[in-house]
Structures are given as structure tokens and as C-alpha cells.
Amino acid sequence: MVVTVDGLKPKAVEKPKTAEELAGCLSEASRAGQAVIPIGGGRALGMGDPPARFDLALVTTGLDRIVEVSPEDLTATVQAGVTLEALQAELGKARQFLPLDPFASPGHTIGGLLATAWSGPLRQRYGTPREFLVGLQVALPDGRLARSGGKVVKNVSGYDLNKLHFGALGSLGVITEASFKVFPRPLFEETVEASEPQLTDAWREARRALDLKLPPVALELVREPDRHRLVARFAGSEDGVRRMVRELVWAPVGEADFWQQHSRRRAGRWLRVAVPPEALRDVLQSLPEAASWWAHPGVGVVHWVDFESAQVAAVRAAAEDAGGSAVLLAAPSALKRELGAWGRQPATIDLMRRVKRAFDPAGTLSPGRYLV
Template sequence: MLNDDMVMDLTVDDQVPARTERPDSPEQLAEALQAAAAAAEKVVPIGGGRLLGLGNPPARFDVALSTRGLNRIVEFSPADLVVSVEAGVTLEELDAELSRAGMCLPLDPPAGPGHTVGGVLASAMSGPLALRFGRSREFVIGLRVALPDGRLVASGGRVVKNVSGYDMNKLHQGALGTLGVMVAASFKVFPRPLAELTLESQPEDPWAEAERALRLPQQPVALELDSAGGLLARFWGTQEGVARMHRELGWQETAAGRWESRGARGAGWAETVWAWLSVPRAQLRLVLDGLPAGARWLASPGLGVAHWLGALGLPELRSARTAAESTGGTLVLVAAPRSLKDEFDAWGAPPPNLDWMQRLRTAFDHQHTLSPGRFVV
């Protein structure tokens, strides 16, 4: 059990839980979840708390179920390129362990540090490194999940060759904990680069320059464009390889720490409103050009993703969502005042497979114990 001060830190859309549980093992978490379900309590799973504003306000919030007690690295096999960890391990803790063996897990969500493994997977939010490595779904190879009936179920495996259960791995990611609480995950990991280089530029035509960078023989592992026209590119490889891309691109070298400062919590990410835009890559510029004059955003041109930050109003958000959805994309609220969320759904137009999603939700959590109201279903 956490003290009252820590409970206040777990406020979700102005709602404070009646109590908070912090189990120390997957089994304890499953028992706590089963007990809450039996008592008809509504539970919000919480990891590092970095993305608690994502989604709609919970319909009820009785129990905050923290995963931070699940903080063990279960198994790490550098030879097999696999690591298995509990869901409350932070990305920083995991990176420290992997780095000792020359490995890394290329997850770099914004608004860090402090993201837990489970929280990142539940939100399915990725960062600029997705340009090279894809989103987390590409390298999660196994999950262990606690269900409201007290069961602990597993999918996938701890070896890269084993892809059984892969669909279940995908389903839990991005479901915001509504299908179960992830208690452990296994990942494919990657060798750290022999050399790394970060370059920046402030060109006259940043979109054309971004495309030039994306067409290089050795594409950047990450590329960002900000609303002021600044470009930041990250290259991994051999010393000779990254030096060659530096010469071809001709941008100025800058500190690798620029990536952490741009994506850090408090460096704009705690604004009144944070909207997450995801559209077809070819449509990203058109959608961003349609935002109000002076809009502040940070985009990944190679991914079709942008984060729009500021004191955003209802008319501007509605207009931007209409534009995004007209391209087949989405605008999702990651953070906003409760008053705005009461008028503007966090997720937007219902997906075409909504009926299937509702049936799936009922199959896993028929009482809607987990995060009721927060997700699409």
C-alpha cells in the first residue's frame, strides 16, 4: 500500500483513487486484481505515470494498481538477443543492464524519463527511433498478463525463433491495460552501434531537406523536424559509415543529448494540451500546414507522426482532427484538462472494427474492471 502523498500523484483526469496497491510480484498483482474485480471495484493500472493523461477520463477510479514493485530483470541472454523483464522496470533501468553487454532496446517514447516497460507497451507510443527499428510490436516476442479473474496468461516466448502467440502480443499493446495488466515482457534486443552521430540543420526548405536525408544510402535511425524549421538526424553504424553520411548530408554535428532534451518531460510535454497526430507519411506536411499560425509541434517526417503542444482550443482541435481523419489518420489526446476531454473525445471517430474490439474486451474483462471509459472500448 502506498501513502496518501503517493496516491495524489496518481490522479487521473482529476480523479483520485480510493486506495492504491503496489504488489511485489506478478502473482500478488493477479490476486489484487482478482480481489478488486470480486468487489466490483474499477482499477487503473499505472506504471511510471508518464502518460496518465492519455485517453478519456475513467468512468470510475477505485483502485490504482501500481506495477512499480515488479522491477526485476528476469532473464538476459545476450547470445540469443533476448531479455525478459517485469513490467515495472523503467527504460533507464533496462538500458543500464543491456549496455553492460553492448546491447540496447530502441524504445524512446517522449515525455521521459521514467517510463516503465509496461506503460510504454500499454500506450503503444514510440519515438523517433521507430524510423529504423519500427514500433514496439516489431520486437516484443512474449508477454505475461494478469486477468481480472486472477489468471496469469502468457503469449509468445523468450527466444526470437518462437513466434507462437504473436497476435496476442499485438492485441495487448496499445490497449491501455483494458484487456489485462501486463506483468512481464520479453524483447528482441539489438547490438549498440560502434559509432553514433547527431546532426542538425536549419535549412530554407526543411521538408525537402528531410526527404534528402531519408534518401541517403544509410538512412538515419531517427529524424525529427520542429515547427521552427529545425532538423535533427541521428546516425548509427561504423565510424566510417556515419562520417560518410555526415559528409553527404553536410549538416552540423551536435551533441547526442539533444534527443533527450527534446523528448524530456517538462520540456514542453507538460503543456495544457498535447495532441498526437498519426497520418500517412505523404500527408503529414499538409496536415501540419493546416494547424493555426504559430502552432508548436515536433514531427517525424519519415513516420507520419507529430506531437502538437500548447494551449489548444476546441475549434482548432476539431479542425485538425477532421484533417487527420480525412487522410485515414488519427488525432489522439495524450494530455488535456478534464473540461476539454468532456467535450472532445480523446480517440476520435470509432474504428471500423469497433464491434470486434468490444467483443474482445468483454471476453477478457466482462465486468469492465480495468480502466472503464478510458479507451475506445
């Protein structure tokens, strides 16, 4: 398996088959002073700053077992290397699903999605995976396997593992197993769309959709060359969905597989801006006229792709001044070194550094890639 991260190749690649084997590899590498980067499906390897060192790629796709699915309890436990598509197929047998639809699909692993905190349009209704994550097993650099939440409630040194490892890019430990609350599939779904030449008119339509008694479970605003396209996904009872669609008076969506195609979006230059929802319109208006982007108006997120490097600083500053962030999900290594993948350091950076030292005192995991 050939693995590179920002142009760096590891000296070795390990693909363990069990959590215990993975923990052993990690412990051995830590004792040897090696730098380890955990890798899942490789869909988000462009995220993060260029690594300071890269000795061992610890590939999790060998941990591919669906441990338990309980339709009665609406829960599922899977190993970290299970793909989202494999989990959805298993849950679908009982007409259930995990409300997660990340971009750059297919091929995401569950562990990778949790480590990167990626989500998609369904965040509008269900939130991020953090909202339905109920338990984790994590391999720590000293070789321990620690659990939190789920069936076994055991925190390490008083820390909440679920919160710490979600979105930490594998800098504190390697996720080996996760348990989730899952959801029944909706009885009925319908997707409709509208388009407006001007952003102000498109924003007004988006607000009208979000203010419905039964808002859409997903609402996308996509900048296309000659229009601002709005796409709304409704789900629930057939009667309730049809009433909302009639009230909105949008047209049926043009593509039967719109959401599948939308989830495949990815780019070599990709900035995710997240701000309070009420600040998103100002951010969109600050983007260059010819910019390529898509946004989630209900949650305050816009994905801006194929940008020029000189355009980023002003948009990032505006987002951060509004209490948000602008994170590079993908970019050439030179651009990441110039701009930084993460932007302004958070107010909690000192606490984050203390946590890093507590979990990974030797700096084994993903050195240089994350904020700490």
C-alpha cells in the same frame, strides 16, 4: 502514494510485489465490482478519456525485477515495473540496447510503454515496441496469468496477447512481464542539423535525408519560433556514417545532449497526429502559423502541443480523412470530455467491444478510458 487520474482519486492503492499477488488483487477487485486502473511510472496518465469510475489503483512499480538478459541470444525479459533506464543500463553492460526513446522521459516503466504504445524518434529505424516485443505475461481480471510468445507459446481463447494488449491502455489485462529482442549498440553515431525558415524547404531537406543510401536512424523536424529545425541521427560503421554526413552537408548539432533533452518534451495539452508519411506535409501546413510542434517525417507523426481547443477539430478531421488518427496524449479533463481523447471510432469497434467482453465481462479495467 497519491494517485489521481483526471481529478479522480481511488479509494485504495495496491502495490504488489509479484505477478501472482497482482493477479490476486485484480481478481478480488473484479469480484467486488470495483473499477481498477493499472499505473506504472505515471508518465502517461494524461492519456485516455476520463474514467467512468476509479476504485483501485494497481501500481506495477513493485514488479521491478530484470528476469533474464541473454546477450548471446539478443533477448531480455523484465517485469512490467522495471524502468526503461534500468533496462538500458543492464543491457549496456554487453553493449546492447532497446531502441526505445519515448517522450516525457525519464521514468517510463516497460509495462506502461507497452500499454500506451509510446515510442520516439528511433521509430524511424526500428519501428514501435510491437516490432521487437516477443512475449508477454498478463494478469486477466479473473485472476489468471496468461502468457504468449517468448519461451511459452500459449494464447488465450485463440487471441494473440502481444497484439491485443499493446496500446490497449490496460483495458483488457495488466501486463506483468515482457520479453524483447534487443539490439547491439551501433559502432559509431553522429548527429547533424539544418534549419529553414519555410516549411516547404525544410520538407525538401527532410526528404533528401530520408532518401540517402544509409538513412538516419532518427530524423526530427522541430518548429521553433523563427525556423524549422531538422536534426538527423546517423548510426552504423564510422565510414558509412561519415559518408552520409558528408553527402548531406548539414552542420554538427549544437547541443551535445540534444536527444536526451528532446526525450524530455511533454505538455499539458498534447495531441499526437499519425498519418501515412506522404500525408504529413499537408497536416503540418494545416497547423496554425504560431503552433508549437515536432514531427517524425519518416513515419508520419507530429506532436502538437499547447494548442487552443477550437483548433483541434479541423486538424483531427484532416488526419482521419487521410487514414490516420489524432489522439490526445494529455489535456484538461474538460477538454477531453468535449473533444474525446481518441477521435473517430475505428471500423473495427464492434470487434473491439467483443474482445473487451471476452476478456473483461465485468468492465473492471480502466472503464471509460479507452475506446471500449
